[in-house]
Amino acid sequence: MKKLEGRVAIVTGSGRGIGRAIATKLADEGARVVVNDLEDAPARETLALLEGSGAEAHAVVGDVAAEDFxxxxxxxxxxxxxxxDILVNNAGYIWNTTIQNHTDEQWYAMLDVHATAPFRILRAAAPVFRAAAKREAASGAVRCRKVVNISSISGVFGAATQLAYSAAKSAQLGMTKTLAKEWGRYNVTVNCVAFGDIDTRLTRPLEGAPETIDVRGRDLKVGVDRGTQELMTSLTPLGRRGSPEEAAGAVYLFCLPESDFVTGQVLVCSGGFIQ
Ligand SMILES: NC(=O)c1ccc[n+]([C@@H]2O[C@H](COP(=O)([O-])OP(=O)(O)OC[C@H]3O[C@@H](n4cnc5c(N)ncnc54)[C@H](O)[C@@H]3O)[C@@H](O)[C@H]2O)c1
Incomplete structure (x- = not known):
């Protein structure tokens, strides 16, 4: 039997990159997966990929930062x-500048997507987790549920040019630790994975014609400058960038039944980068 047979998972921002790799991993292990992305086409591609491999899946397209999301x-x-059973708060993007060039719009955009959106999704999940815990306590068939919040080394250690992003990614740590305390009684573990440099469109060199992300009508370039990326690799003990599949592997550890007694933890998945 597969490890996550019968489980239902939500993975936000799973149209590409790390989110897609997480959705694929959970589906491969038997979970039914709800895919989400800001953009319709990538969400549909992930949905087709999962269904094509025999998994049950569903797509909810839309901006995680929308009030009703x-x-x-x-x-x-x-x-x-x-x-x-499993909720992975993964959707996000970066908007980098030094503090003197940080606008209020940029500050709130980063807080909206990386802190307010997970907060609202977690708040919406609370009655579902609570009702399930009550039902299962009465029947004696207790099951552990899992939340994994996605942070960054920027949220743990800070990163120049990422003031708003790092503040919002630090918020993930606080939410993780607080909810681990609130939700232990519902048998929900709440953990966090903070990624280092993972090879996705988010961290590809900003050269040629970089991809853009449409944030409420504003097109933002996605990527980082090559110098920053090379510096990161040079400071990474494993000496390379991580793959989305390796990133998904770290999230998967917290979704497994073997980690049912682990909660409130932040796992840094960075090839050893700890600056
Ligand atoms: N790649 C890295 O090196 C790295 C490092 C640290 C943390 N992270 C975090 O990992 C997560 C995934 O990033 P990635 O590298 O896979 O990026 P990515 O750009 O490859 O994929 C992110 C996906 O999220 C979607 N998305 C963005 N904003 C959204 C919104 N408001 N609503 C719904 N979907 C939205 C995008 O459309 C995209 O498909 C992000 O939270 C990011 O901050 C990534």
């Missing part, structure tokens, strides 16, 4: 699959 994705998940 938390209720929408949790509501659709429960309606479609009858419950929620």
């Amino acid at each position: 938390g209720d929408r994705i949790v509501g659709e998940t429960v309606e479609r699959f009858g419950g929620l």
Whole structure:
């Protein structure tokens, strides 16, 4: 039997990159997965990929930062699959400048996507987790549920040019530790994975014609400058960038039944980079 047979998972921002690799890993291990992305086409591609490999999946397309998004994705998940067992708050992007060039719009955009959106999704999941815990306590068939919040080495150690991003990614650590304390009684573990340099479009060199992300009508270039990326690799003991599949592997550890007694933890998945 597969490790996550019968589990229902939400993975936000799973149209590409790390989110897609997490969705694929969870589906390969038997979970039914709710895919999300800001953009329709990548979300549909991931959905097709999962369904093509025989998994049950569903897509909820939309901006995680929309006010009603938390209720929408949790509501659709429960309606479609009858419950929620694994929640991975992964959706996000970067918007880098030094502090003197940080605008209020930039500050709030980073807080919206990396802190407020996970908060609202977690708040929407609370009654679902609570009801399941009560039901299962009464029947004696107790099951551990899992939340994994996605942070960054920027949120743990800081990173120049990422003031708003790092503040928002630090918020993930606080939410993780607080909810681990609130939700132990519901048998929900809440952990966090902070990534170092993972090879996705988010961290590809900003050269030629970089991809853009449409944030409420504003097109932002996605990527980092090559010098920063080379510096990161030189400071990474494993001497290379991580793959999305390796990143997904770290998230998977917290989704397994073997980690049922681990909660409130931050796992740095960075090839050893700890600056
Ligand atoms: N790649 C890295 O090196 C790295 C390092 C640290 C942390 N992270 C974090 O990992 C997560 C995934 O990043 P990635 O590297 O896979 O990037 P990516 O750009 O490859 O994929 C992110 C996906 O999230 C989607 N997305 C962005 N904003 C969204 C929104 N508001 N609503 C719904 N979907 C949205 C994008 O459309 C995209 O498909 C992010 O939270 C990022 O901050 C990545």
